[in-house]
Amino acid sequence: MSFRFSVRTQDSVTSARTGELILPHGIVQTPVFMPVGTLGTVKAMSPEELENIGFDIILGNTYHLYLRPGDELIKNAGGLHSFVNWNGNMLTDSGGFQVMSLQKFRKITEDGIEFQSHIDGSSHLFSPERVMEIEHNLGADIIMVLDECAPYPCTKRYAKESADMSLRWAERCKIKHEQLGGEQSLFGIVQGSIYDDLREENAKELISIDFPGFAIGGLAVGENKEDMLRIVNLMDRVLPKEKPRYLMGVGTPLDLLENIERGVDMFDCVMPTRHARNGQAFTRDGRLTVRNGNYKEDFRPIQDDCSCYACRNFSRAYIRHLINVKEILGVRLTTLHNLTFYNTLIKEIREAINNNSFSEYKNNFIERYTRSDEGNIR
Amino acid sequence: MSFRFSVRTQDSVTSARTGELILPHGIVQTPVFMPVGTLGTVKAMSPEELENIGFDIILGNTYHLYLRPGDELIKNAGGLHSFVNWNGNMLTDSGGFQVMSLQKFRKITEDGIEFQSHIDGSSHLFSPERVMEIEHNLGADIIMVLDECAPYPCTKRYAKESADMSLRWAERCKIKHEQLGGEQSLFGIVQGSIYDDLREENAKELISIDFPGFAIGGLAVGENKEDMLRIVNLMDRVLPKEKPRYLMGVGTPLDLLENIERGVDMFDCVMPTRHARNGQAFTRDGRLTVRNGNYKEDFRPIQDDCSCYACRNFSRAYIRHLINVKEILGVRLTTLHNLTFYNTLIKEIREAINNNSFSEYKNNFIERYTRSDEGNIR
Numbered sequence: 001m002s003f004r005f006s007v008r009t010q011d012s013v014t015s016a017r018t019g020e021l022i023l024p025h026g027i028v029q030t031p032v033f034m035p036v037g038t039l040g041t042v043k044a045m046s047p048e049e050l051e052n053i054g055f056d057i058i059l060g061n062t063y064h065l066y067l068r069p070g071d072e073l074i075k076n077a078g079g080l081h082s083f084v085n086w087n088g089n090m091l092t093d094s095g096g097f098q099v100m101s102l103q104k105f106r107k108i109t110e111d112g113i114e115f116q117s118h119i120d121g122s123s124h125l126f127s128p129e130r131v132m133e134i135e136h137n138l139g140a141d142i143i144m145v146l147d148e149c150a151p152y153p154c155t156k157r158y159a160k161e162s163a164d165m166s167l168r169w170a171e172r173c174k175i176k177h178e179q180l181g182g183e184q185s186l187f188g189i190v191q192g193s194i195y196d197d198l199r200e201e202n203a204k205e206l207i208s209i210d211f212p213g214f215a216i217g218g219l220a221v222g223e224n225k226e227d228m229l230r231i232v233n234l235m236d237r238v239l240p241k242e243k244p245r246y247l248m249g250v251g252t253p254l255d256l257l258e259n260i261e262r263g264v265d266m267f268d269c270v271m272p273t274r275h276a277r278n279g280q281a282f283t284r285d286g287r288l289t290v291r292n293g294n295y296k297e298d299f300r301p302i303q304d305d306c307s308c309y310a311c312r313n314f315s316r317a318y319i320r321h322l323i324n325v326k327e328i329l330g331v332r333l334t335t336l337h338n339l340t341f342y343n344t345l346i347k348e349i350r351e352a353i354n355n356n357s358f359s360e361y362k363n364n365f366i367e368r369y370t371r372s373d374e375g376n377i378r
Numbered sequence: 379m380s381f382r383f384s385v386r387t388q389d390s391v392t393s394a395r396t397g398e399l400i401l402p403h404g405i406v407q408t409p410v411f412m413p414v415g416t417l418g419t420v421k422a423m424s425p426e427e428l429e430n431i432g433f434d435i436i437l438g439n440t441y442h443l444y445l446r447p448g449d450e451l452i453k454n455a456g457g458l459h460s461f462v463n464w465n466g467n468m469l470t471d472s473g474g475f476q477v478m479s480l481q482k483f484r485k486i487t488e489d490g491i492e493f494q495s496h497i498d499g500s501s502h503l504f505s506p507e508r509v510m511e512i513e514h515n516l517g518a519d520i521i522m523v524l525d526e527c528a529p530y531p532c533t534k535r536y537a538k539e540s541a542d543m544s545l546r547w548a549e550r551c552k553i554k555h556e557q558l559g560g561e562q563s564l565f566g567i568v569q570g571s572i573y574d575d576l577r578e579e580n581a582k583e584l585i586s587i588d589f590p591g592f593a594i595g596g597l598a599v600g601e602n603k604e605d606m607l608r609i610v611n612l613m614d615r616v617l618p619k620e621k622p623r624y625l626m627g628v629g630t631p632l633d634l635l636e637n638i639e640r641g642v643d644m645f646d647c648v649m650p651t652r653h654a655r656n657g658q659a660f661t662r663d664g665r666l667t668v669r670n671g672n673y674k675e676d677f678r679p680i681q682d683d684c685s686c687y688a689c690r691n692f693s694r695a696y697i698r699h700l701i702n703v704k705e706i707l708g709v710r711l712t713t714l715h716n717l718t719f720y721n722t723l724i725k726e727i728r729e730a731i732n733n734n735s736f737s738e739y740k741n742n743f744i745e746r747y748t749r750s751d752e753g754n755i756r
Contacts, residue, residue, distance in 0.1 A: 040699065044706040048687070069674070069699040077677055077695060085691045296447070299455055309426070313463045317455060321418065321447040328422040328706055 003185040015263035016358045023141040025089040030265040033346045040084045044335040047086045057089040063098035071137035079139030090140040097149045128172035136180045145173040147189045152222040159193035163202045189217040194227040203238045215246040236263035272338035279323040282341040285372045291323045308340035381563040393641035394736045401519040403467040408643040411724045418462045422713040435467040441476035449515035457517030468518040475527045506550035514558045523551040525567045530600040537571035541580045567595040572605040581616045593624040614641035650716035657701040660719040663750045669701045686718035
């Protein structure tokens with residue numbers, strides 16, 4: 001078995017924990033933040049840069065890669081790792097979320113999700129079996145079951161029917177996955193919207209199917225933070241301690257802290273890369289909209305004590321100029337900085353947990369991060 | 379004096395020569411190709427990447443930098459080198475060519491060039507004196523006189539009047555430049571369109587004003603190759619052997635070979651970077667349109683024997699995919715490759731001249747480069 005997870009340190013006060021995830025392409029220290037490489041590239045970065053920052057697992061989006069360049073082509077290239085030249089670990093989602101968020105025309109039945117390509121309008125079916133074939137062609141180390149990410153808000157009835165169907169899909173995925181064989185690990189995804197009883201029921205059923213890891217899906221889709229944190233608290237209670245928990249699509253630096261406190265081990269989010277393209281940089285003092293006029297003649301780095309290439313070599317004024325005139329280097333530098341910020345944060349959190357000072361670290365971080373005026377969206 | 383040029387090896391058959399240009403930011407081996415960093419960044423590249431490729435001089439465009447972020451801001455940042463974090467040498471053009479090519483509304487008088495910003499329509503005047511102030515604020519190692527780049531085609535009368543005015547501007551530039559002082563070196567620019575007698579007269583006058591280096595301007599603007607090469611031959615005869623010759627805005631790999639043969643020492647061109655953004659890669663076998671369908675499942679590198687990061691790590695199929703889905707990494711990789719190609723070519727040319735085998739090198743290069751079908755635009 002090329003998958004093993006072990007908890008290293010359990011925080012004495014909260015559910016925060018560090019652990020080690022052993023995967024075919026190396027060891028991943030948890031909690032871990034995984035940058036998103038939708039189309040086989042973490043936008044604006046080279047794999048060398050990601051490795052230098054210290055990432056050892058990145059995401060790919062099945063939906064996007066299936067459409068372009070196609071999973072068969074990637075299989076012929078020797079798989080996704082080889083195609084994109086990434087020697088670390090990879091995780092692919094199932095495409096379910098992407099279909100929901102990108103498609104106007106889709107039809108969900110027990111069979112799966114019928115949809116039209118957002119590129120050429122062609123028709124496609126993502127059944128649980130088909131998605132397993134695609135994810136096996138891509139060859140990521142961790143792959144995800146097909147699920148329906150229920151819209152928010154949705155009625156309890158819709159949420160239940162959707163979560164039940166996702167559960168049946170999860171079973172079908174597991175069967176197909178085992179038929180296909182190989183070294184990839186298939187994670188289940190808990191659904192049930194913001195309804196506690198549905199979530200608990202769904203999680204228990206999923207646990208009984210048995211997966212090496214569990215994702216919490218259907219959050220960060222518009223619900224308020226209390227709902228998110230309550231569901232994660234519940235999951236912390238229900239999901240097995242000895243298996244990794246992955247909170248999909250989350251989130252801000254503060255989200256990371258709050259959810260790590262609630263026992264989450266894995267995160268992915270487009271936030272650091274997307275904000276970077278929008279000229280927003282994460283700093284210890286909150287978010288900095290580097291394209292703002294304030295920074296026109298500000299010759300300090302984005303963040304004084306940051307060790308990234310951007311902060312070691314360039315000023316806010318220069319990066320602002322680059323972003324304003326739409327030069328690629330601007331986006332490269334903000335992306336590099338934001339990803340460095342996220343990876344530094346998660347590394348420091350791991351150290352704090354190992355030193356039994358997680359709550360202190362969290363409080364200090366939040367105190368400074370929320371002190372300034374600009375960091376109003378956390 | 380922080381400028382010195384010496385010819386190292388003079389080819390025994392042609393006018394090709396190698397030399398050394400000593401500038402405030404280090405030694406430049408000639409012939410040299412200078413990548414264009416219009417807005418203070420060679421598009422898609424970091425200064426570290428340019429240095430790793432081996433470039434030791436890059437361009438900035440005065441017109442663009444004057445408008446955004448402004449030469450005063452750059453001066454406050456400690457000059458262009460410091461602002462963009464480039465430790466090698468820099469050259470700025472005078473903005474004359476940019477005004478001609480980018481402006482619909484401009485008025486040329488003896489005073490200088492009045493124009494409206496292509497960004498906000500505001501009115502500006504580039505007089506020879508003003509341009510010297512701006513180029514001094516930017517602080518490049520080599521700066522260029524303000525000239526009018528006559529359109530092609532133009533009447534002989536227009537060409538003469540224009541070249542004569544450019545000459546008077548050159549004198550005014552030199553006076554202002556000397557008043558302003560400092561370590562920068564001011565190059566003159568020969569004009570005269572494709573009229574041999576005008577060119578010769580213009581060059582001689584410019585020589586008598588006395589500049590440490592001479593550029594050949596007003597070529598690569600639509601004239602045919604024979605005209606270009608004839609003018610460069612003429613310049614080779616007229617311009618002093620002991621001073622560097624800079625052919626502005628040129629060109630293709632074959633242009634470099636032909637003009638080095640005719641005694642040119644310095645080149646700049648957007649071609650490697652611009653074609654890269656368009657999905658075209660330079661190879662020893664001609665240009666390769668990597669976004670073409672042919673390369674969909676071509677898992678070979680762009681060029682087998684290339685040592686650049688793109689060719690060492692990625693396939694044509696992957697780069698094609700990136701370019702097709704408009705991912706920044708695609709443009710980064712083709713740009714890195716094309717600039718590596720240009721710098722490798724010019725380095726090999728220098729070695730060939732030093733080994734007295736320039737003509738052999740040139741013939742072999744052209745034979746292979748033009749053999750394949752795809753390299754039809756050289």
